[in-house]
Amino acid sequence: MELREIKALLALMRDFGLSELEIEDKKGKVRLVRAANSADEHHAASAAAPRSGAVRAAAGAAAPAAGLGGPISDARPPAAPELSPGHRYVQSPMVGTFYRAASPEADPFVEEGDSVRKGQPLCIIEAMKMMNEIEAEIGGKLIRILCENGQPVEYGQPLMIIEAG
């Protein structure tokens, strides 16, 4: 069973107020049970989901089941890779321009593969001519840098991936 099929089933559960769903056929078996008092539950889930472009894009792919599937225009939200267990996004706390270094001449704050300490500056988001240093919220290993130097980024956009450790 593919992820989008499960997503479609979950959407149905939410829309029809199901608490439990079990399907067994030649392709296999699925059992989904939702927490009681689900009204708040799915609210929280859907409020948590929107953060990253990845979720948004995936939702778009799965959506034909429930309503408008994708954008009506050609607008394309930034896509981000799915997270492996133990990995965490560094997300942009504001809209602005992403810079990897303190100045054009300076070295980048970090490179992929570096170890980072909690509180270490990782990048800069320029917004309204203000340079905002973004610091690591956890220590660990910097797995990937997701944005190009000088790229516009939106609120909540994943900038980097850190493996906690």
Added chain:
Amino acid sequence: MELREIKALLALMRDFGLSELEIEDKKGKVRLVRAANSADEHHAASAAAPRSGAVRAAAGAAAPAAGLGGPISDARPPAAPELSPGHRYVQSPMVGTFYRAASPEADPFVEEGDSVRKGQPLCIIEAMKMMNEIEAEIGGKLIRILCENGQPVEYGQPLMIIEAG
């Protein structure tokens, strides 16, 4: 099991107020449990109330699972009971008025419980001042008469139920 089959089942659960549904056949097994007193419960109720959409959605299991659930107006197509195994409908071959007897003075052609032969006249549909005798297509026992004398009927509308035999 396809998504749209599940949707159809869910629509039925909602329309008939089922809280749990379990089906096991050669294609596989499905079990659906709805949250008690879920928020969507009264949504379903309120959707059914103002427009009596439920009647229509229930009558047509074929009514689109996604999309417009019921009529926009108050039109109510005739609902028919589900058929038991071995039972067959006598359907109206045309739009017209249903009569149980050849004339107002005459006895009805048939009564519930009667045995009927193939080819035996069962009722009359008047259309364009023409009296059209409707004959039994199979022999058996007349289980139920679904229409009132003098009632308008549409094309394909179930008029009676015969148990083949």
Added chain:
Amino acid sequence: MFKKLLVANRGTIAIRIIRACRELNIAALAVYSTADKDALHVRMADEAVCIGPAAAEDSYLNIPAIISTALTYGADAVHPGYGFLSENGDFAEACRRSGLHFVGPLARHIRLMGDKPRARRIMTRAGVPVLPGSEGKGVTELREAQVDAGRLGFPVLIKAAAGGGGKGMRVARDQKELARLFALARAESEAAFGSRTMYLEKYLEHARHVEFQILADTHRNVIHMGERDCSIQRRHQKVLEEAPCPVMTARLREKMGRAAVRAAEVVGYSNVGTVEFLLAADGNFYFIEMNTRIQVEHGVTEMVTGIDLVRESLALAMGDRLRLKQRQVVIDGAAMEFRIYAEDPDTHLPSPGVVSNHHAPGGLGVRVESALYDGYRVPVHYDPLIAKLIVHAGDRAAVVTRARAALREYLVDGIKTNIPLHLRILQEPDFLRAEFATDFLSRFERAGHAAEAAHAVEAARAAGR
């Protein structure tokens, strides 16, 4: 006003009529085939009755079933819409014989205008300009057609005497084509209308299709509501219509309008109708035929005149006098209608299926007449016209920009539609300059195919290098 009106149609026009009924407090009685049980017109009507199986001959063309429905369910009037029985004199007559008001002209008007050679004769006599063509009752044999073609000179248009909707119509450019196409057109006519009678018309190159909307009461008052330019056609089927005609002048409108009114007056016509003309590049115009029903494209006239044509047709069918004088008809701004077909925009083959992700455009100056909703299955049995997008604005240029925005906003998944074709037309310089004739679309598409072919050759070459 009527109490209950049977809508003897489906799709967009059935919905249009049901909406008009709701506004006038008339109960709308829909009919449907088994293939249409989930159709929007069924869901919107006050009552809906299944009248037969999917095949149109057994349902929407089934006169006894429809009359029986009207009588059994207590309707006092019948609206035929467009297509199906709308130009069937027998149906109009059957309705009236059964004591039902028929929203349309008399049976004899329908029959008269349905006999194209006869309509041509009457118009000629009334002084309405008619294209040179076959005289008398038409021709059935190639030999006769060859004689007429010799007199008219090529190219000629071969038409079915009982024709309509572009069926049985072909352009022949020489004797050889005539021999081939006459047989083909006659076979089409026989299949579609059960008639082998054809006629020939001189084929005008670079002419526009310009038609006038007529309103006539049963007291011999006739007015016109201006014209529509319907030159954007594929195989004589309209695709995009606009009002006013972009090359129309006040003087020409008066002249053509007078001819259109004359065409209706001379036969004592009543209710709504459309007089179709070819407008040549030299400003001369010629009667083609008269449609004795509401047209698909009536909406553009409604937008620029502010007059509700369906409402007027209901009042006229009641026997009311015309509410308007000719001078009260004022053209305000411009409007275009985009017919949305469930078809492949490249192959033009029908594309039935289940609609999903449906989002119709809205906002200022945007009118949608649609039979769609999410989950609706577009059936295979009927015309692929599933919606009409009608756009109104202050002038033609503003209509074009608004229409582009609306078409871009229009979302329909699950089926293919011709929305991309409309968007391409709205980019075409000749269209934007309003320099086009009835051959616009075939030229445009040929050019498109040529460009594609050239592109393919180029790509093949590049790959071979």
Added chain:
Amino acid sequence: MFKKLLVANRGTIAIRIIRACRELNIAALAVYSTADKDALHVRMADEAVCIGPAAAEDSYLNIPAIISTALTYGADAVHPGYGFLSENGDFAEACRRSGLHFVGPLARHIRLMGDKPRARRIMTRAGVPVLPGSEGKGVTELREAQVDAGRLGFPVLIKAAAGGGGKGMRVARDQKELARLFALARAESEAAFGSRTMYLEKYLEHARHVEFQILADTHRNVIHMGERDCSIQRRHQKVLEEAPCPVMTARLREKMGRAAVRAAEVVGYSNVGTVEFLLAADGNFYFIEMNTRIQVEHGVTEMVTGIDLVRESLALAMGDRLRLKQRQVVIDGAAMEFRIYAEDPDTHLPSPGVVSNHHAPGGLGVRVESALYDGYRVPVHYDPLIAKLIVHAGDRAAVVTRARAALREYLVDGIKTNIPLHLRILQEPDFLRAEFATDFLSRFERAGHAAEAAHAVEAARAAGR
């Protein structure tokens, strides 16, 4: 024209502006909060940028985030829509300081008209009639309010000096009510606007809310586009608006229109704006306030004048001269707007949820401005206005019948809406006779509750027999 416009709003007005951009070939840059990631305005825009979390203060009211988005993503103009930052002088100023065109008036106009006592003083000086009320800069203490009320005579209306949207507004009918309600209104004002300054106005019974739409360029030309009657309100929130005002005469329109134009001229106003008046039963009228932005109900004016207000506002923000002279503004027919709120029609509590079975009405004279689609989750965080149904027809009676049909056709499941309330209003004899004032809805609903209560008593009695 602008190259890229940032739409600093959400919902119906964001969609309205995006559509206008598309027509004008301006790239539309939407902003959204995390709660709106699936909103229609996000899907329709050419680009969309998430600017913050669900709470409006952190997203749609977050000036730095919005300006930063405009600069980072290369917009050259900002449209504030209505609500949110649309009447925030700091925002207009911040836009202009950052080199962005702000589609609206200057910051000083916004601030001036936002200070209600000050606006009253200016209007009085300019000879625009103003209701008797508190003089000077307003009052903050009950003691002062009591003095003013003594001078004015009861009933009086307590208003917030920085007010808007009905917040901090209460009618006091005697000293006791004044004591209680003044404190309440002041608390509301403090919560909503951070200001304890209030003012009192003489409360006019049976007055209508009649507002004039203004268009002004930056070259000191001002015209009005006729009036709207917005008397159908609940707690000073508009529910249903119409144009023209059904009791308006040509002479009164000229007089009030002149006063409205004067109100704009006297402050050197530019762009779109609305001058609100109370129209008393005796034909006298009084300035209430001026809204320095596009209104929710601008659509009814567009329908009856044929003028695209958003398009005009964009041209005016570019510095263009007014395209129209006053005499070119002609009122054609009548229009009503029905605000569709996601709310319980009985309790008026918001009703968020997931939209299903959505079917918006269409057809002649029906315009829908909607943020809905099947599967859309109406968020809890914002105003419950989810759609606007705007109906246009030849006269008020025809608007009513068309609107009834359209409202009956409107389907939205999954959430509750006030569509039933609109349908009830359209049955109300006083509404149909156009005999109503701003207290219509509260009387109507009190009457409804009384009838229900009587019915319940009756039912209980019958059951007891």
